[in-house]
Amino acid sequence: SGMTTVIDGNAVAEDVRADVAATVDALDAEGVTPGLATVLMSDDDASSTYVSMKQRDCEEVGIESFHVEIDPDEPASELYETIDDLNAREDVHGILVQLPLPDHVDEREVLRRVDPAKDVDGFHPENVGRLVAGDPRFVPCTPNGVMRLLDDADVPLDGLDATVVGRSNIVGKPLSNLLLQENATVTTCHSRTTDLEAHTRSADLVVAAAGIPEFIDASMLAEGAVVIDVGTNRVEDSSEKGYHLTGDVDFESAKEKASVISPSPGGVGPMTRAMLLVNTVEAAAALTD
Ligand code: GUN
Structure with a gap:
């Protein structure tokens, strides 16, 4: 297709870490x-x-x-x-x-x-409850990283049809809640979904968080969809390490149809780690307030 933006998760994570470092300096000035x-x-x-x-x-x-x-x-x-x-x-x-x-x-x-x-x-169940109620304290790191990438790529979420593939407590469920909070219309798919392709093909945004290597390809996407790959699968190979990492999305295929795509590796992974630092400085600030 035409122009596809490939998200650089390492670059956005670097920005997040710079913000965190500045907050650490401010806390340091208060002796924390x-x-x-x-x-x-x-x-x-x-x-x-x-x-x-x-x-x-x-x-x-x-x-x-x-x-x-x-x-x-x-x-x-x-x-x-x-x-x-x-x-x-x-x-x-x-x-x-x-x-x-x-x-x-x-x-x-x-x-x-x-x-x-x-x-x-x-x-913690209290924090899970607060997130679902729309009054979040700590947002789980991976979903928070996905939201930050979408914001950075200027993807407007209001009224968007979003399909989240995966319903884990760590990623799929909290992410579905965060997207709903931003006024997206959210479909959460999982291993018992009867017609997965129907839900991905009709979506403006597809988030793949199922833990299945490269199972989402162009045939499952609408032209111009935004695609976020959360998958980090170890696939065995004949390299020295004996494996390589790959996402839930067939990147080479999907990038031909997507308007914006976050690859894996190199997308959400670095963001997850950066958001942990964000949550840690937030915790330190709140506890020493
Ligand atoms: N294992 C896989 N993902 C995570 C995570 O986000 N946090 C923790 N604590 N363990 C994990």
């Missing part, structure tokens, strides 16, 4: 150093990579980071007590427990246990 605690209870190397990247991001903008690692064979009580300790610490303003957790840990108990004022993931 924002602190983020990350908790990892997993042997999964994707999870440990994500956590390391989050710590590196913190360092870059002047947020102090604290890391707790718990052997996944330890009892759940170890994790609960860690959260209680972090809740009580004055130098910790944000707490992030990396998901997924081992099967013997009650994930809902973990999410409830984090002080909602330090819940920079936005997963």
